[in-house]
Amino acid sequence: MSEKTYFEPQDLKNFKDITDWQEDYGKKFFDYYGDVFKEGALTEREKSLIALGVAHAIQCPYCIEAYSSSCLVKGADEEQMMEAVHVAAAIRAGTTLVYSTQMMKHVKKKSM
Numbered sequence: 001m002s003e004k005t006y007f008e009p010q011d012l013k014n015f016k017d018i019t020d021w022q023e024d025y026g027k028k029f030f031d032y033y034g035d036v037f038k039e040g041a042l043t044e045r046e047k048s049l050i051a052l053g054v055a056h057a058i059q060c061p062y063c064i065e066a067y068s069s070s071c072l073v074k075g076a077d078e079e080q081m082m083e084a085v086h087v088a089a090a091i092r093a094g095t096t097l098v099y100s101t102q103m104m105k106h107v108k109k110k111s112m
Contacts, residue, residue, distance in 0.1 A: 007061045007062065009065070011062065012062040012065060012066060015062070016030075037051075043074075044074050045071070045074035045075050045076055048067055048070040048071045048073075048074045048076065049071055049076055049080060049081065049084040050084070051063065051067045051070070052064070052067040052068065052070075052071050052081055052084050052085065053084040053085055053087050053088035054088060055067050056085045056088050056089070057088040057089075057091065057092050068081065071084075
């Protein structure tokens with residue numbers, strides 16, 4: 001018995017259908033997206049690793065699935081993939097912690 005979840009794997013396969021209700025914007029997105037992931041200053045493997053880290057930071061199960069596969073296809077190994085996730089986690093943690101300066105400033109102001 002399969003448990004139904006909000007995120008369904010089939011939805012990732014249906015992503016191409018975003019052009020159905022707005023063809024012009026959908027096509028522009030896919031053209032841009034395709035160009036972004038082409039070899040440039042960064043390799044396709046490096047771009048997939050970045051995307052994998054971002055996917056974890058924004059907590060997108062579809063992106064995590066897609067870029068886990070993409071990383072493997074592009075030649076990344078498990079250690080590189082996990083390192084990319086840790087980079088994203090460190091940035092996410094740092095972002096949370098840097099906001100603590102706002103809290104400290106507020107508390108100091110209230111304590112005066």
